[in-house]
Amino acid sequence: MAARLIGLTGGIGSGKTTIANFFKEQGIPLYIADDEAKTILYTPDAVKEVREAFGKNVFTNEMPDRSKLASVVFSDPEKLKTLNAIIHPKVKEHFQKWMEQHNNEKFVIREAAILFESGSYIDCDKIILVTAPLDLRIRRVMERDKTTREKVLERINAQWDDKKKEELSDFIITNIELENAKAHALEILKILNKMEK
Missing domain, CATH: 3.40.50.300 (P-loop containing nucleotide triphosphate hydrolases)
Structure with missing residues (x-):
């Protein structure tokens, strides 16, 4: 029986990779x-x-x-x-x-920035979306990539907006304060662990 596939996504600057790595720290196989x-x-x-x-x-x-x-x-x-x-x-x-x-695992997580845009969300059993307010996302990416607001907005506009993604997601983690986001991730993990393989 194949492992369940959990998709994890979020717009640039949402902190999805940080959340993905937190799941990995909990022992969940992670594909970035x-x-x-x-x-x-x-x-x-x-x-x-x-x-x-x-x-x-x-x-x-x-x-x-x-x-x-x-x-x-x-x-x-x-x-x-x-x-x-x-x-x-x-x-x-x-x-x-x-x-x-990883077939013998109960579930695995695939982190992808364009999970929806690429159509690969269709293959997922459940989807976790990481979101954050737009201004915070822009600030994070400007600091991380040493780039301009315009360049960040260009990349944000190349992706679906969060409202559209939310409609297709099973779980939504709002990542403003990281500790709160991690606590929510642990709650989601409990739910996923109860899924039938």
């Missing part, structure tokens, strides 16, 4: 799709496809440059779709192999 996507970007197949799709302007030292790519794709929805079409099938394949290795 965005980390895998970053790794896959530098594999020979992906490098070739990115060069064909975007040209050498998004490269530095013969490898894709993530900041150059970001400035291209987050200002053009069609280019973002193109990049996702290169990376996501490869992440999906990698994730399927990872799932096979």
Whole structure:
């Protein structure tokens, strides 16, 4: 019997990765799709496809440059779709192999920034959404990435808004005070542990 799949998502700056890692600390197997996507970007197949799709302007030292790519794709929805079409099938394949290795678990968590946008939420048994007020999210990302408010808003606008995500989520963690968010995460964990495998 396959492990149940719990999707965990949230907009940029919501603190979803912090919450995901908190679940991992509780012993839950965690797959961070965005980390895998970053790794896959530098594999020979992906490098070739990115060069064909975007040209050498998004490269530095013969490898894709993530900041150059970001400035291209987050200002053009069609280019973002193109990049996702290169990376996501490869992440999906990698994730399927990872799932096979965790079949004996009761459930696993897959953290993905664009769980809804990519359509992969359909595969999840339950979905946890991490949210935070917009101004707080913007401030967090500006501090973390040393970037401008405009650049952060560009990335936020490339994702679904929280209202749309909330309608499709089973659990919502509001991450303003981290300790409160962690306490809520533990409550959710109790509910998940009662699920039938």
